[in-house]
Amino acid sequence: MQKNGPIALLFHALVVGFVLAPLVVICLVAFTPENTLTMPTTEFSLRWFRAVFEHPDFVTAFGNSLWLATIAASLSVAIAVPAGLAIDRYRFPGRDALNGLFLSPLIIPHLVLGVAFLRLFALIGATGSFLWLTLSHVIIVTPYVLRLVLAALSGLDRSAEQAALTLGASRFTVFRRVTVPMILPGISGGWLIAFINSFDELTMSIFVTSPATVTLPVRMYMYATESIDPMMAAVSALMIALTAVAMVVLDRVFGLDKILVGEK
Amino acid sequence: MNRSVATPWLLVAPGALLFTGLVLVPLVLTVVLSFLAYDHTTGIQDEWTVAHYVHVLTDGYYLAIFWRTLRLAALTTLICALIGAPEAYILSRMGKPWRSIFLLVIIGPLLVSVVVRAFGWSMLLGSTGLVNAALQAIGLGPVRLLYTETAIVIALVHVMLPFMVIPVWTALQKLDPMVEAAAWTLGASRFTALRRVVMPQVAMGLLSGSLIVFGLSASAFAIPGLLGGRRLKMAATLVYDEYMHELNWPLGAAIAILVLVANLVIMLAYNRAVEARARRTLG
Amino acid sequence: MGFLTLEGVSKVYGGVPVVRDVNLAVAKGEFVSLLGPSGCGKTTTLQMIAGLVEPSGGRIRLDGRDITQEKPNRRGLGIVFQSYALFPHMTVAENVSFGLEMRNVPRAERDKRVAEMLGLVHLADMADRYPRQLSGGQRQRVAIARALVITPPVLLLDEPLSNLDAKLREEMQFELRRIQRRVGTTTIMVTHDQAEALSISDRVVVMEGGRMTQIDAPYRLYEQPATPFISTFVGKMNRIAGVWRDGTVTVGNAILESAPADIAPGTAVTALIRPEKLRLCRPGEGRLAGQVASRFFLGGHWLLTVATEAGEIMVSVPNTGEEPAREGEPVGIDWTPATLRVETASEVAA
Numbered sequence: 001m002q003k004n005g006p007i008a009l010l011f012h013a014l015v016v017g018f019v020l021a022p023l024v025v026i027c028l029v030a031f032t033p034e035n036t037l038t039m040p041t042t043e044f045s046l047r048w049f050r051a052v053f054e055h056p057d058f059v060t061a062f063g064n065s066l067w068l069a070t071i072a073a074s075l076s077v078a079i080a081v082p083a084g085l086a087i088d089r090y091r092f093p094g095r096d097a098l099n100g101l102f103l104s105p106l107i108i109p110h111l112v113l114g115v116a117f118l119r120l121f122a123l124i125g126a127t128g129s130f131l132w133l134t135l136s137h138v139i140i141v142t143p144y145v146l147r148l149v150l151a152a153l154s155g156l157d158r159s160a161e162q163a164a165l166t167l168g169a170s171r172f173t174v175f176r177r178v179t180v181p182m183i184l185p186g187i188s189g190g191w192l193i194a195f196i197n198s199f200d201e202l203t204m205s206i207f208v209t210s211p212a213t214v215t216l217p218v219r220m221y222m223y224a225t226e227s228i229d230p231m232m233a234a235v236s237a238l239m240i241a242l243t244a245v246a247m248v249v250l251d252r253v254f255g256l257d258k259i260l261v262g263e264k
Numbered sequence: 265m266n267r268s269v270a271t272p273w274l275l276v277a278p279g280a281l282l283f284t285g286l287v288l289v290p291l292v293l294t295v296v297l298s299f300l301a302y303d304h305t306t307g308i309q310d311e312w313t314v315a316h317y318v319h320v321l322t323d324g325y326y327l328a329i330f331w332r333t334l335r336l337a338a339l340t341t342l343i344c345a346l347i348g349a350p351e352a353y354i355l356s357r358m359g360k361p362w363r364s365i366f367l368l369v370i371i372g373p374l375l376v377s378v379v380v381r382a383f384g385w386s387m388l389l390g391s392t393g394l395v396n397a398a399l400q401a402i403g404l405g406p407v408r409l410l411y412t413e414t415a416i417v418i419a420l421v422h423v424m425l426p427f428m429v430i431p432v433w434t435a436l437q438k439l440d441p442m443v444e445a446a447a448w449t450l451g452a453s454r455f456t457a458l459r460r461v462v463m464p465q466v467a468m469g470l471l472s473g474s475l476i477v478f479g480l481s482a483s484a485f486a487i488p489g490l491l492g493g494r495r496l497k498m499a500a501t502l503v504y505d506e507y508m509h510e511l512n513w514p515l516g517a518a519i520a521i522l523v524l525v526a527n528l529v530i531m532l533a534y535n536r537a538v539e540a541r542a543r544r545t546l547g
Numbered sequence: 548m549g550f551l552t553l554e555g556v557s558k559v560y561g562g563v564p565v566v567r568d569v570n571l572a573v574a575k576g577e578f579v580s581l582l583g584p585s586g587c588g589k590t591t592t593l594q595m596i597a598g599l600v601e602p603s604g605g606r607i608r609l610d611g612r613d614i615t616q617e618k619p620n621r622r623g624l625g626i627v628f629q630s631y632a633l634f635p636h637m638t639v640a641e642n643v644s645f646g647l648e649m650r651n652v653p654r655a656e657r658d659k660r661v662a663e664m665l666g667l668v669h670l671a672d673m674a675d676r677y678p679r680q681l682s683g684g685q686r687q688r689v690a691i692a693r694a695l696v697i698t699p700p701v702l703l704l705d706e707p708l709s710n711l712d713a714k715l716r717e718e719m720q721f722e723l724r725r726i727q728r729r730v731g732t733t734t735i736m737v738t739h740d741q742a743e744a745l746s747i748s749d750r751v752v753v754m755e756g757g758r759m760t761q762i763d764a765p766y767r768l769y770e771q772p773a774t775p776f777i778s779t780f781v782g783k784m785n786r787i788a789g790v791w792r793d794g795t796v797t798v799g800n801a802i803l804e805s806a807p808a809d810i811a812p813g814t815a816v817t818a819l820i821r822p823e824k825l826r827l828c829r830p831g832e833g834r835l836a837g838q839v840a841s842r843f844f845l846g847g848h849w850l851l852t853v854a855t856e857a858g859e860i861m862v863s864v865p866n867t868g869e870e871p872a873r874e875g876e877p878v879g880i881d882w883t884p885a886t887l888r889v890e891t892a893s894e895v896a897a
Contacts, residue, residue, distance in 0.1 A: 008354045015351045015425075016369055022384025022422065023373065025394060029387060037387050039394075079279040086275035098276055101283050107531050108287075108524060109483035111500045115507065115520040116290035119297055139286050142279070159632035162599050165619045166626045167646035167697060177645075181636040200377040203485040203500065207507065220379045224386070224490055233387070236380040243376045251368065 023240055030237035032230050048234035058235055061219035065199050068130070068215060072137035073194035076145045077187060079138065084149035103143045113140065114207030121208060128210030136208055137198045144197060145190035152186025189254045196246060291524075298517035308514060316518035326502070326519070333499040336413060337481035340420040344477045347421070348428030349470055353462070355429070356436040367433070371426040378423055382490040385419040386410060389491070411493035419487045424480060428473040435469030436462075468541065475534045479527050499523050550575040550733055551596070551701050556605035557757075558591050565591050567757040569605070573701075578727055578734045580744035583754035584780070589737045592754070593703055596735065598622050609700060620649075625694030625732070629706040631686045633678040639665070639689050640674040646697040664692040667726060684715045691723070695730060702727070704736040708743060716740075720747050741781045745769065753777050775890070778819055785825075785860050787818040796889060801835060801856040805887040817890045822850065822863035824886040827871055833879030835860075839872050853878060 004012070025039075032038050033045035052058050080102075086092070087099050105113065117136045118127070126132040160182065164174045180187075202217040209218050216239075224232055298316055301309035320326045355367055373381065388394050389409040399405035409415050439462065447457035485500035492498065497505070499519065506516030549572025558566040566588040573579050581589040594600040596607060598619035607615045614622055634642050640661050647657045665671045668688035678686055687707060694702055707723065708716045724747045727734050738744050744751045745765040753761045753768070753776075761773040772778035778786065789798035791810045796803040796818040803818050810816065830836065837855035849864040849871050862880060864871045872878045 004354050004357050008350075008357075011350060012354045012366070015347060016366065018347075018422065019370055019373060019425065021394075022381055022388055023376065025387055026380065026384045037390070038392075079282065082275040083279040086272035090272035090275075092269075092272045095272070098280055101287065102279060104283075104287060107479075107527065108291075109479070109500075109527055111483050111485055111503055112291075112294070112520045112524045112527075113287075115503060115517060116294040117286070118507065119293045119513070119517070120286070120290040123293065135282065135286055138282065142283075157630055157632060159628040159630050160634055162597075162619070163626065163628055163632040163693070164634070164645065166597055166599070166622070166624060167693070168620050168623065168649035169645075170620060173649070178634055181634075184636075196375050200375070202377070202379055203483075206485070206504065217377050217379045220377070220383070221486060221489065224379065224383050228386070232383055236383055239377055239380050243372075247368065247372050247375055 026233050026236045027240060029230055030233040032233075035229065037228060037230055037233065048230045049238070051231045052234045052238065055231065057214075057219055057223075058216070061214050061216045064130075064213060065216040068134055068137060068213075069195045069198040071134050072141055072198040073145075073191045075134070075138045076142040076194050077191050080142050080145035080149050080190065081183075081187060084146055084153055088150055088153040102146050105140050106143045110140065110201070110203040114204035117204065118207045127208070128212060130213045133205070133208055133213050136204065137201065140201060140204060141194035141197045144193045145187075148186045148190035148193070149183065152183035156182055185254055189250070192246065192250055196243070294517050295521055297514055298521050300514045302512050302514045304512075307511075316515045317522075320515065320518055320522065329497050329502050330499065332413070332496070333482050336417055336420065336498065337478050339417050340424055340481040341474050341478045343417065343421050344424050344428040345470060345474055348425055348473065349432050349466070351425075352429045352432035352436055352466075355433060370429050373422075374426045378486045379490070381423055382419055382486050385415065385422065386490055389415045389418070410491065411496060413492075413496060415491040416488050416496065416498070419491050420481050420484060423484070423487060424477040427476045427480065428470075431469040431473040431476070432466055433469075435466040439465055468538065471537065472534065475530055479530055483523055483527065549573050550577075550610055551735070552606075552608045553592070553596070554606045554608070556592070556595060556602050556607060558588070558595060558600065559603045565757055566595070566602075569757075569759055571752060571759065571762065573733060573735065575733055576731050578724070578736070578747060578749045580748040580751045581735065581737045581754055582739070582741060582744040582751050582781075584739060587754040588757040589739075589754045590705060593705055593735065593737045596701070597624055597626050597703055623697065623699055625697060625699030625702045627687075627690045627694050627702070627704045627707045629709060631678075631690040631710075633686055633689055633693070635678055638675050638677055639670060639681070642678070642689055643693045643696050646693065650697065660696055664696040667695075667729065668692045683711050684719060687711065687719060688722075691726065695726070695732065698732075700733065702732045702734040704734065706737055706739070708738070709740070716743070723747060745781070753780070771888075772819075775817075783822050783861055783863075785818075785820050785822065787820075787857050787860070789816055789818055789857070790814070791816045791889065791891075796887075798857040803857060803887060804834060804884040805889050806885045808889045810889065810891055814891055818857075819888045819890060820882060820886060822861040823848075823865075824882055825860070825862045826881045827851065827853075827862055827864050828879040828881050830877040830879055833881035835880045836877070837880060838877050839874050842871070842874055853880060855880065 028039055029037055030048060031044040031046070032040045033043055033047060034040075083098075083102060087095060113136070117132075121127045121129070121132055156179070161174050161178055164178045165171075169177065200217060201215070202221055205215050206218050206221065209215055214222075216235075220232065220235060297308070299312050299314065301311040301313045301315065303309055351370065355363060355370070358366065390396070391406060391408070391410065393410075395409060396406045399407055443465075444457050444461055447461045448454070452460065482498075483500050484498065485504065488496060488498040488501050489504070492501070500523075503516045503519050503523070506512050506519065510516075551573040553569050553571045556566060556569045557564065569588075569592060571579075581592060583589045591600055595602045598614070598617060598621075602615060605615075606613055609622070634645065637645070643661045643664055644657050647660060652660070661674070662671065665674055668691055670685060670688055670692065673681065673685060673689075678689065681689065687710075691707070704723075708719050711719060720743055727747075736744075736748070745768070748765060750762060751765055751768050752759050753773075755774065755776050761768060761777055763771070763773075768777070769782055772781060772784075775786065778784040787796070787798055787803065789796040789803065791797075791808075791814045792812055794805075794807060796805055796816055798818075805818060826833070835855050835857065837853040837860070840852045840854045840859060842852075843850045844866075846866070848866050851862045851864060851871065853860050853862055860880065
């Protein structure tokens, strides 16, 4: 292992500072006792956090996002696991095309998807429907789950399944008792990544949410364009804290670098 | 083995149905929409027209926004490459605990909502923000930063940096760490080794990172929305305004389709480049 | 009539025959090895017996019952995979217990049999560990226990020792044989390691290019290899091309005395003799003169290559504490004529 020189370390420090600066500032400003976006100088106050929980808009939007992300992530797992199995285990006509279709939301800008969903929902009278909003999120997060499921399946030792088969297990028992537990890290990692992506999604959602189904990022975006007060900082700080917890969990259980960077 | 031919079809059926209904159908509908005439008083008409495309591609107002979008996306990509590639290299040379810790620090913010990050920058770059305070302290301020292209690029770089670091890091991981040392033992200087041995092998990672960053920057919404204000629009905020404020959906759809086509062209070009390279290294 | 029989079994993958017309009868309680280089079809044969690969032709019978079309989970055979294929998310005890669960064996009975089996493979105190916490040799024994606990009529072993290091491999050979003797299960093992096949099997089946070319007890296989391939694949062999003349093999001016054979004079033949059947003696003595070309010390014996008029000949010299001739020194080579076998060209072609 070669060492980094002093210039490299200085560069690195600047990059880390750049990356962390806006997050740190948010977390500090969130504790201000003032009415403006200022750093707390003399005392820390929780008044803006209290304000968040007394602000029904944010609480409802948070609830919406939580439900939305939970259901969308679960549905995408339910779709991606069987689809991943078919793509990994079988050669059938249309396999490559379907694989491409499932991964296509990764290369279609969310803006375009938002516009497209809006048109479809307007035509079928589904605007403002929570169900259809959820389905649109399923489309956006399924590619992430599918990628992890496919990676888990291709890394699976098939002979363990054969062993179970020769020990007398039926095909379904093999799937339930051997295959699923063995790809469970991929499935649950995929679920979490799907949850986070759905929870954070703004660009597509802003086109298809209604006042009743508004999600937290959309609510925050609207709020930030209209007024700027420390409550926004408090909400943001809460989201950073939530994300940090999720990150630590993800990292402890699966290794975050593996999920975000991909298997080596 | 005796498996039913229908099994794979049954397994992919739910996904195939959903993706056909919610990816292909809406996209086709949007393409159709972009060719429908629009009237400011009566709304969408049942007539075909290419007027929206002509309008968007000839009117100086739209062209200026497209040009800004391309310019800022390119600038963001360049800065991300200049910061991200060396940073990935430095990360890959770090020792055991620090490497994973700092990798988390660099790519972890990906998981924080982009609205939060944009808001953070709007506080930092505001007229009373930390950056201006610092500039004033050394006698350079106050400078107007918020609602400028500079602010947009700074925040875009911040949001896109992980997308540059990840592919370069991945490429560096595949590199045999002894290859660089081998170049040194053959008499190459550190710089020569980096340029002749390391760079060519991470070039593909850099290219793929650049394309992702460019594509995402060109269609970014929250950053120009929050840091560019009403005046400094980019493609995504323009579409949003056409849909939500002007209510001219067909025109908005035409712009969205142009964004999509530009994105697909870039991806195709990338695939071509990857294939060409694969052919070169194989043949 | 064998306990497990293969009758004309073959397998074709995409037009390429991988296994061709294989016939084999394994007796009850017998330990048979399928030996051959990679790609000879031995693993495919094993997988066809296991039911994991469907034969393109032929029949497989177990105890008289045709099982050719039977699903792998109905055959009830015990299989130990090359990678061991342990279930990583189950403990050792759960791994071993799995097959019994599939047979709806009651809990108490299951625990008892798992404990017995773990005792047999010396892993009683590892029952609650996970596979990743075990060494290679321990994982291997778990795989054997898992396969045997269901008291299969036949135990199939696919390169069971190939993932172990040399020392452990030798230990496990004896261990495997001990366990098999104890439970008396009919066993078929696939291996590419001839020493392994010879040391633990009752009979060895050699496969070349998808065909079985010799089925014999280890000693006979070693002493009377049926094909040129087997003669060099199993052990070391000097193969010297010559002509049959006056009841001996003539190579140029050299004469190699052999066991008597019924061959027409003037026929092209190959003389075969193993290095350990040759004795080194003083120059001028013995049946053939030569000069030591190279010398390797292998611990239990020395392997010398001697340049003679009949070509380079390998000679194995037991390490008796005395150093044999050095490189460059002249030596003589002697042997008992009965140990030099002769093969005619037509045999080679077969």
